[in-house]
Amino acid sequence: MSFQSPDKQRIADALGDISNLPNDMRMAVTNRLDESFQPVPKPNEGDWLGQHQERGQTMKSFEKKTSKAVPHGTYKTIFIQPIGSFDHPRAAKLDLILEFARIFFTGCEVELLPGIDFNSNMTNRDNGGTRQYLTGDIHTYLSQTRHKRNATHELLCVAVTMADIYPDESWNFVYGQARPLEGVGVYSFARLDPLFYHSTSAELLTTPLTEEHRVIMLRRCIKILLHEVGHLFGLNHCIYYVCLMNGANNEKEMDRQTLFLCPVCLHKLYSSLLFDVRHLYEAFANLCGKHGLKIEQTWYQHRLECLN
Numbered sequence: 001m002s003f004q005s006p007d008k009q010r011i012a013d014a015l016g017d018i019s020n021l022p023n024d025m026r027m028a029v030t031n032r033l034d035e036s037f038q039p040v041p042k043p044n045e046g047d048w049l050g051q052h053q054e055r056g057q058t059m060k061s062f063e064k065k066t067s068k069a070v071p072h073g074t075y076k077t078i079f080i081q082p083i084g085s086f087d088h089p090r091a092a093k094l095d096l097i098l099e100f101a102r103i104f105f106t107g108c109e110v111e112l113l114p115g116i117d118f119n120s121n122m123t124n125r126d127n128g129g130t131r132q133y134l135t136g137d138i139h140t141y142l143s144q145t146r147h148k149r150n151a152t153h154e155l156l157c158v159a160v161t162m163a164d165i166y167p168d169e170s171w172n173f174v175y176g177q178a179r180p181l182e183g184v185g186v187y188s189f190a191r192l193d194p195l196f197y198h199s200t201s202a203e204l205l206t207t208p209l210t211e212e213h214r215v216i217m218l219r220r221c222i223k224i225l226l227h228e229v230g231h232l233f234g235l236n237h238c239i240y241y242v243c244l245m246n247g248a249n250n251e252k253e254m255d256r257q258t259l260f261l262c263p264v265c266l267h268k269l270y271s272s273l274l275f276d277v278r279h280l281y282e283a284f285a286n287l288c289g290k291h292g293l294k295i296e297q298t299w300y301q302h303r304l305e306c307l308n
Contacts, residue, residue, distance in 0.1 A: 037242070056236075057237075
């Protein structure tokens, strides 16, 4: 069955009861939506929704989901575990990416761990000359080493790597993958460089990073991290609007994903984190402006106007 974009009534049903939300949050999820949120376009054959049947996750189904992270007591820290070398002239700065995550997941601590190397227990393969690592073995490593981190503070742990990754032998690659039951995930920078499909590894090392490519890579890296952590907070793929939580099979779909949540997904995340949406939007807009993400800065500034 081909994907049909949800109508307004179905979206309203998915949004759920908003009567008890603070005024700013009610405005964020209801006011002038047509100005800020676009419907999901009809997928092509190779697109995510062309290959995966997604029913959509309503607020009610989200609330019933047991495998989701909810900060409680001292368990508020999202650990980020780098794996493998990040000594690459075109790599986005991890510290900067985490600044965005700290704002987006307000109420949580985001801590960068010391880097580690891949080990012999992490299955890998050669895929057309590209070394790839199996996501499941990375998930297992993160789960088995939880006791070495601050277990009384850990809410989630996400690995990041410059290496390419894959979820099983039937897949060519994956941008990232979460394992919500264990509170772990992994995502890869490997395919986020605009030159990945047009240059060899050696050529990438010697090609200067232009400002245009810096912005594209920064935007993509932030998206993938926020998307994967979003899954660990219980958010499934979104079908209601073009959104951060849309599934992506290719570069075009990844670039269409936004650096913001649609009203349905925002309501879900708010129910777990109880953030001040005005403060979140202001801080995120400022950080976007500081680092050249002008499209996102303009979007967040406009949504701030819609809260009034």
